[in-house]
Amino acid sequence: MSQPELYDVTIIGAGPVGLYTAFYSGLRAMKTKLIDAEPAVGGKVRYFYPEKIIRDIGGSPEIKGHELIANLKKQAETFQPTIVCNEKIVHLEQLPGGNFILESESGTQHFSKTVIIACGSGTYEVNPLEAENTANFPSQLHYSLTDLEAFRDKKIVISGGGNAALDAALTLLPVAKSVQVIYRGDDLKGHEETVRELKRSNATIHVAHNIERLSGEADKLRQVMIRCKETGRTQTVPCDAIFVGHGVKVELGAMRNWGFDTEEWGITVDSLMQTSIPGIFACGDVACYPRKIRIILAGLHEGPIAVNSAVKFLEPQAADEAMVSTHHESFE
Ligand SMILES: Cc1cc2nc3c(=O)[nH]c(=O)nc-3n(C[C@H](O)[C@H](O)[C@H](O)COP(=O)(O)OP(=O)(O)OC[C@H]3O[C@@H](n4cnc5c(N)ncnc54)[C@H](O)[C@@H]3O)c2cc1C
Structure with a gap:
C-alpha cells in the first residue's frame, strides 16, 4: 500500500x-x-x-x-x-x-x-439537562442554535446562566414569543454587558431555580415545572422549546x-x-x-x-x- x-x-x-x-x-x-x-x-x-x-x-x-x-x-x-x-x-x-x-x-x-x-x-460534549421526562421531548431540547426560524413565536425557556445561555436568550428574544431564563445560581454569571443587556430586556429571569420536570401531550412540550432552591416552592412555566446552556x-x-x-x-x-x-x-x-x-x-x-x-x-x-x-x- x-x-x-x-x-x-x-x-x-x-x-x-x-x-x-x-x-x-x-x-x-x-x-x-x-x-x-x-x-x-x-x-x-x-x-x-x-x-x-x-x-x-x-x-x-x-x-x-x-x-x-x-x-x-x-x-x-x-x-x-x-x-x-x-x-x-x-x-x-x-x-x-x-x-x-x-x-x-x-x-x-x-x-x-x-x-x-x-x-x-x-x-x-454538552452537559445535558437533568430533569424528569427529558427523554420524552428530544426534538424540543436544543443545545445549539442552528435555525432561528425554528424558534419563531415560540415560548422559550433557557436553562443556564453563563455566556452560552445568555447569548442564546438575547439571540432568541427578537424572534420568540417569550423568553424565560432559569438559572440555579444566585446571579447570572455571563459577561457584564451581556448580563446588563438581558436584565434590561423583556426576558423573565428566575435565579436560584432549577427545572424539575417537563410535561406536555404526547411528544409536544407544553410546560416545565421549576423549583426555587431557597423556598422549595414550585411554579409552572409555559414552554414550547428549551435551550440548554449548561456548558460543555x-x-x-x-x-x-x-x-x-x-x-x-x-x-x-x-x-x-x-x-x-x-x-x-x-x-x-x-x-x-x-x-x-x-x-x-x-x-x-x-x-x-x-x-x-x-x-x-x-x-x-x-x-x-x-x-x-x-x-x-x-x-x-
Ligand atoms: C458561547 C460562546 C460564545 C462566544 N462568543 C464569542 C464572541 O462573541 N466573540 C469572540 O471573539 N469569541 C467568542 N467566543 C470564543 C470563541 O468561540 C473562541 O475563542 C474560538 O472559537 C477559538 O477558536 P479555535 O479555532 O481556537 O477553537 P475552536 O473554535 O474550539 O475550534 C477547535 C476545533 O478543533 C477541533 N478539534 C479538537 N480536538 C481535535 C482532535 N483531537 N482532532 C481533530 N479536531 C479536533 C474541534 O472539533 C473544533 O472544530 C465564544 C465562545 C463560546 C463558547
Missing part, C-alpha cells in the same frame, strides 16, 4: 483559528492539511452560536457566526489546502528522521513535517499524553507559538501564555505566528513573515 502524502504542515482543528491559519500557511506556500473531528469546519462558532452576532472582530462591527465561518472557509480555500473532517486525531508521534505521524480514532494516518495544534478546548465538558484528551507541556486550559507556548516539542506549534484557544485572551481575534493573530515559526523550523533562512497579501503573487 502506498504511504499517504507528506505535508509541510498539518493543522489539527478547523475552528475559526485553524481556518485562518490554513490561509496564512498558503500565503507562505506551505503544503497544508487541515483536520477536524467534527463533520464540518467552524469549531465552537458553528457548534454553539452560528446565529449569534459577533461584535469583537476588528473591522466587522456585526457579523453572524455562520457568516464569519463561511468567510473564513472561503479564505482558507484560497490556496487549496487538503481539508479533512470527521477525523479525531488521537495519536501524534515523531518518527525517526523528524517527520510526524498523526493517527485518527478510525486508524487513518497522516504524515507531516510540522504540526500546528488549533484544537480549541479539545473535543466537546471539554477535554484535550489524548493530547495530554503527546509529550508537550500542558496547563489546565491547554498547551504551553512561547511568544513564537512553539510548544515544548520542536516542530509542533499551537494557536487559538488551546495555546496558553500569560494574559491570554480567548477570543477569535487573538487566535487570528497567533495562527500566522505559528505558521511563520513552522516555516522557519523547516527552513531557518526563510523570511520571518509573509508579504502582506496585496503584494502576494497570487493576488496580482
Whole structure:
C-alpha cells in the first residue's frame, strides 16, 4: 500500500483559528492539511452560536457566526489546502528522521513535517439537562442554535446562566414569543454587558431555580415545572422549546499524553507559538501564555505566528513573515 502524502504542515482543528491559519500557511506556500473531528469546519462558532452576532472582530462591527465561518472557509480555500473532517486525531508521534505521524480514532494516518495544534478546548460534549421526562421531548431540547426560524413565536425557556445561555436568550428574544431564563445560581454569571443587556430586556429571569420536570401531550412540550432552591416552592412555566446552556465538558484528551507541556486550559507556548516539542506549534484557544485572551481575534493573530515559526523550523533562512497579501503573487 502506498504511504499517504507528506505535508509541510498539518493543522489539527478547523475552528475559526485553524481556518485562518490554513490561509496564512498558503500565503507562505506551505503544503497544508487541515483536520477536524467534527463533520464540518467552524469549531465552537458553528457548534454553539452560528446565529449569534459577533461584535469583537476588528473591522466587522456585526457579523453572524455562520457568516464569519463561511468567510473564513472561503479564505482558507484560497490556496487549496487538503481539508479533512470527521477525523479525531488521537495519536501524534515523531518518527525517526523528524517527520510526524498523526493517527485518527478510525486508524487513518497522516504524515507531516510540522504540526500546528488549533484544537480549541479539545473535543466537546454538552452537559445535558437533568430533569424528569427529558427523554420524552428530544426534538424540543436544543443545545445549539442552528435555525432561528425554528424558534419563531415560540415560548422559550433557557436553562443556564453563563455566556452560552445568555447569548442564546438575547439571540432568541427578537424572534420568540417569550423568553424565560432559569438559572440555579444566585446571579447570572455571563459577561457584564451581556448580563446588563438581558436584565434590561423583556426576558423573565428566575435565579436560584432549577427545572424539575417537563410535561406536555404526547411528544409536544407544553410546560416545565421549576423549583426555587431557597423556598422549595414550585411554579409552572409555559414552554414550547428549551435551550440548554449548561456548558460543555471539554477535554484535550489524548493530547495530554503527546509529550508537550500542558496547563489546565491547554498547551504551553512561547511568544513564537512553539510548544515544548520542536516542530509542533499551537494557536487559538488551546495555546496558553500569560494574559491570554480567548477570543477569535487573538487566535487570528497567533495562527500566522505559528505558521511563520513552522516555516522557519523547516527552513531557518526563510523570511520571518509573509508579504502582506496585496503584494502576494497570487493576488496580482
Ligand atoms: C458561547 C460562546 C460564545 C462566544 N462568543 C464569542 C464572541 O462573541 N466573540 C469572540 O471573539 N469569541 C467568542 N467566543 C470564543 C470563541 O468561540 C473562541 O475563542 C474560538 O472559537 C477559538 O477558536 P479555535 O479555532 O481556537 O477553537 P475552536 O473554535 O474550539 O475550534 C477547535 C476545533 O478543533 C477541533 N478539534 C479538537 N480536538 C481535535 C482532535 N483531537 N482532532 C481533530 N479536531 C479536533 C474541534 O472539533 C473544533 O472544530 C465564544 C465562545 C463560546 C463558547
